[in-house]
Structure formats: structure tokens, C-alpha cells
Amino acid sequence: MKNGHQITLLGTGFIGGFYTMTIHGIRGRDRIRTVCGLPRESAEKFAREWDISRATDNMEEAINDPETSLVVIGLPNYLHKEAVLMCAAAGKAVVCTKPLGRNLAEAREMLDAVEKAGIFAGYLEDLVYMPKTLKAVASVQQGALGRILWVRSRETHPGPHSDWFWDLEKAGGGAIVDMGCHCIEIIRNFVGKDIRPVEVICTSDTMVHPIEAEDHGIGLIRFANNAIGQFEVNWTFRGGMDLRDEISGTEGTIWLNHWLRTGFEMFTTGGLGGYIAEKAESDKGWLFPVGDEVNALGYTHMFQDMFKAFEEGTSPMETFYDGYVVNAIIDACYRSARTKRWEPVEIEDWRGKTGDEEEAASRPLIDGKYLLIKDETMPDGKTKRILKDVKTGEVIEKNQ
């Protein structure tokens, strides 16, 4: 597509700024033409700053702008469903920020609406598009780590930047719905998105802030192939934004530290006078600046994938269906936090693998009777081999 896309952006806040910076920056031919935000003056200011021709506070008018063909939703969580349903009614392609819905019921309605309308729809889960993550997922898919056993994803910071995030009703929850959605989708990408999440156990609490929602949550997700996902999220962490992932397989390990050890470490007593990186708490002392924030956070690769899929009539890497599965897992987490038990993940419309997912690993026998448990080279240079007799179950060791 030579002329690029003419785009409507809903929401001119924090994420609206990042999306605009990315869209105007990457291909040089896509433009936001209409923005919608509240109050109208703030949308007008945003439009002036980004050289955007139209600003309004009326969502319907912005979506139905005949000169735009794609709507980007960067609105607070409680407006995602309404905006998506309006796009479906208008027959406009739509991409929506995370989380897709405040809960599974909203996500289901949104998924059904776009599929019924036959419009292009993408889920803007930027953190799976971080360049490091894309490369790590590709390595896992090539089998570099063997069978994936455990994936840990952590996102913590001192808390979000706008009032509505802290309102249980408007956000749909606290740290779990806000940041657990990122971690869960990162975990699914490493385990395999076609592997069914079966059940979860989750603990949550409100530890620091005077709010109704949780500011702290830890959850385990058991997948159909027995892989375990572990997420840790909170709005109580001090020291900036801690974004880390660990992937553990039968043949290898990956550790990713995305934000507090970026390879760019600086100490200053004088300070840099303001913004350093998302959720950095100080501009003095030890700092971890980020060279190219929109790229490091995945926005560049995410919009490239969305535009390419839209132009080619294919599916982007992250779809509304993915957002729906994430909401199903989050709903189960909130249930588990209340019941303090493992709770099933209720996905009535599962589209991945079914049945016995895991192929029984056929392991070679040693000396016709043993399975290898482990080899280890000892300080004296000899190798100890620990074996299990398949018939008797006895565990023995042999020096090599």
C-alpha cells in the first residue's frame, strides 16, 4: 500500500502518545487524521502537537470519519467494548489496546462483534513484540529450549498514572487486569498459544494503596501439556518498572530483563531534569535510560505487524481471540483469589489443540535397563551418572 493508512485514534492520553509517535515514525506514510479525547481542548492540543487535522470529543463522529479506514483504541478499559461495538457497526477495521475487556463477558462480546461484522481486528499487546521477546520466542519455537516447563513473567511498578486505573469498576480490577494481561500473553507465547490453559491458582491483596482493587497479585497457570506459567504483578514495587521474563525448558533457559538492566546504566548527582523512561522514579543517582523506547517496548514491531496483516487480509500475531483467552485466564485468577483454590479456565470457544497434547517422551535405555536421570562432572574430573532401573525403580550411580 503506497499511500499508507488514514487513521482515527481514540484516546489522547499516555498510550495515545506512544501509538502516535510510533505510527507517524515507522513507515512515514501512515497518518492519524482524527483524534478523539476528553475534554475536547486536550484532544485539540494533542492534535496540534502531532500535526493531526481533526480533533473531537465525540467517539461516534471520530469512528465514522469517512476519510479514515482504521481505528486505534487507546481509551480507558471501561470504554473498549463500546468503542469496538461502534467500529463493528461502522464496518471499520479496529485495533484495541490491552486488556481487551474488563472481563471475559466483555471480551466475548467484542470478539463476536468483529467476527460477525467481518472486519479486521488486532489486539495491541505490545510486550510480546519487544525485539528481545520476538527473538526469544523464535528460539523457543525452533526447539532451542526443548520442552517448555515453566515460564515466569513479572511486571511491577509503583502504580499507574491516571485516576480511572485505580477505580475497580472502571478498570475491571487492579494490577492483575492491568499488568497480568501482559504477563499472561507473554507466557502463552512461550508455552505455545495452541496449548490450552487449564486451571489457575492466584493470590491477590491490597497491600499499600487505599483502593478497592488489588495492588498485588501472583498467579500460576497450568497448561494442558503440564507447563506452568507464573505471573507476578504489583503496583507496590519501588525503583521504576521491573519487566522480567524467565523461560525454562528441558534443554535450556532464557532470562530477559527488559527495563532496569537495559545495557545503558548511568549515575548522575545532578539529574537529567525530567523523563528518563516509563515509570522511572528519579532522574538522579543510578539510572537505566532506554535508547529507543517505542522500539524497546514493542510498539514498532506491533504496528508493522498490524499494518501488514491489514493490508494482506491475514491475521496479525495478536488477535482479539488472544485477548479473549487472556481475559478468560484473568477471570479465573480473580475467582481463585476469592476461593483460594485452583479454578478452571473457562474458554467455551477453544480453538487450539485438544486431547492429549503431550507426546510421551520416548527416552533411550542405557545398558538395556536404565533411564538417565543426570550426568555431573565432579571436582576430581570424573563424571557421575545417576540412573534409574526401569524394572525395579532403584536409583543408582556409576562413575564414568
Ligand SMILES: NC(=O)c1ccc[n+]([C@@H]2O[C@H](COP(=O)([O-])OP(=O)(O)OC[C@H]3O[C@@H](n4cnc5c(N)ncnc54)[C@H](O)[C@@H]3O)[C@@H](O)[C@H]2O)c1
Ligand atoms: N503498554 C501498553 O500497551 C499500555 C500502556 C498504557 C496504557 N495502556 C492501555 O491504554 C488504555 C488507555 O490508557 P492510558 O494510559 O492512555 O490512559 P490515560 O488516562 O493517559 O488516557 C486516556 C485517554 O482517554 C480519553 N477519554 C476518556 N474518556 C473518553 C471518552 N468518553 N471519549 C473520548 N475519549 C475519552 C482521555 O481524554 C485520555 O486522552 C488503557 O486501556 C490501558 O490499559 C496500554
